[in-house]
Amino acid sequence: MTLPVIGACLMIEDLETYRDWLIERQRDLELQSFHDSAVLDGDWQALVDRARALLDGHTGRLGIHGPFMGLNIGSSDPAVQAVVARRMDQALDICAALGATQMVIHSPYTPWDHANMDNFPRGRERIVECAHASIGGAVRRAADQGVTLVLENIQDVDPMERLRLVDSFGSEALQLSVDVGHSNCLHFSENAPPADYFISAAGNRLHHVHLQDTDGYADRHWALGEGTIRWPAIFRALEGLTSAPRLVLELRDKAGIPASIRLLTDLGLIEG
Template sequence: MTERPLLGAAMSTRDLAGLQDFILSENRDLELQDFIEAAVLNGDWKPLADEARRLLAGHKGRLGIHGPFWGLNIATPDPDVRAIVTRRMLQGLEVCEYLGATQMVIHSPYTTWDFNNLDNFPDRAAYARVLENCHAAMAEPVRRAAEIGVTMVVENIEDKDPDIRRILADSFDTPAMAVSLDTGHAHYAHGSTGAPTVDYYVRRAGNRLEHVHLQDADGHADRHWCIGEGTIRWRQLFRALGELSSSPRLILELRDKSEILRSVAYLRDLGLAR
């Protein structure tokens, strides 16, 4: 990574209309978050995608989307539910292909319960079962992602083990699967479940880390606060990011999109990003 990496942001197309200059003026990375709902993916989403393309005319930054996740577990053992998971992921990839997006965020299947219970079974059988279920649901989407040049990045949700998503991504043996880190989720896991600190998640992912959701939090809940309002150690986090050569997309994912510019200013004033 460069010494002062360029920050991107996550937002809806509606938000993009008001932040168009912020994204286009420096060709910042963008993650569109309109396409997470089943109702959108099952409906006529192309007019929405066309509006995003209109607003992004001339954009040369990296474009991604947040894939569907509500009610979906990519490690579900139920074959009927698995068919829905596979279908939703393929729908998300269809959006990526239409938009020219090269990355899609998906959610980790691992829970806090898993951390405390997967070792209940001999020969790591429970770990293997999760991977088998993931491959059953995701084999077709992973093949399709590789065909259209999209990388699916697995975001930590409840993950207490900072290695486990890298192991999952590596099990597919393709650049079409990589690792995402959400700083607020990791900080929640550290503060509430005894997980390592956020910078450890970066180092344990190493160059398999290709996407980061930047949000501040207090270690108690998933806050998505403006950077600087919580208790994440940003200098330590960016020090770890600076050790990578994978150039992960650094995406501000804030609940209040009006705080994006203030978050950029905060990290710029610290000399960490721009």
């Protein structure tokens, strides 16, 4: 069995430190310097130029984290939907300038939705319709641009809701992301399934995974092994997928990358 090689989520200022590590195995990279509104409305081309210079020689798969602060793709307010659409367009401009082929966006579902979608007429359908109004244009543009949008679980309780939402678009340009730390938190707080169940539910719709550890209480983004996630279960759930999801460490303290790699290597779950 071929073991996966994992990459990381980094800011542009981290690239000098981790450039050689990325290039030695041509690891997947998710740049997280482009989601803030100040960046989107500012001179982001200078950041793109710096990133491209630092990544000279990197041929691994490149993506970005898209905008999410203050945005809800399931909002029923047309004014909010217009803002979401504009922010997605700005981020896709950045993808084009970088040569990025994937962008992470956030799920609209919350525990309140989980408990109340069936408490109102067409509650489930309305969230889907609002998401189409917010990101439908972005999904079509992404398809034309060769970018895949991946919908990350944030406060999701039922992993199948996100899958049904993605399926409703009928586009290869919208797929699923699983953040195992988020799943772990909702498992403890809302009795959601454990993180490996989220991966299994996604199946070959899974194109991206955030690897981070938590205690189940808060979104810690700790180095792997510092929390309660059962890593063998995560990687068993990934076995057999043909979608080749990008597996990237998303750690608050990037100094935890080497220890996280060592842990997974020592467990026989990845190639170092």
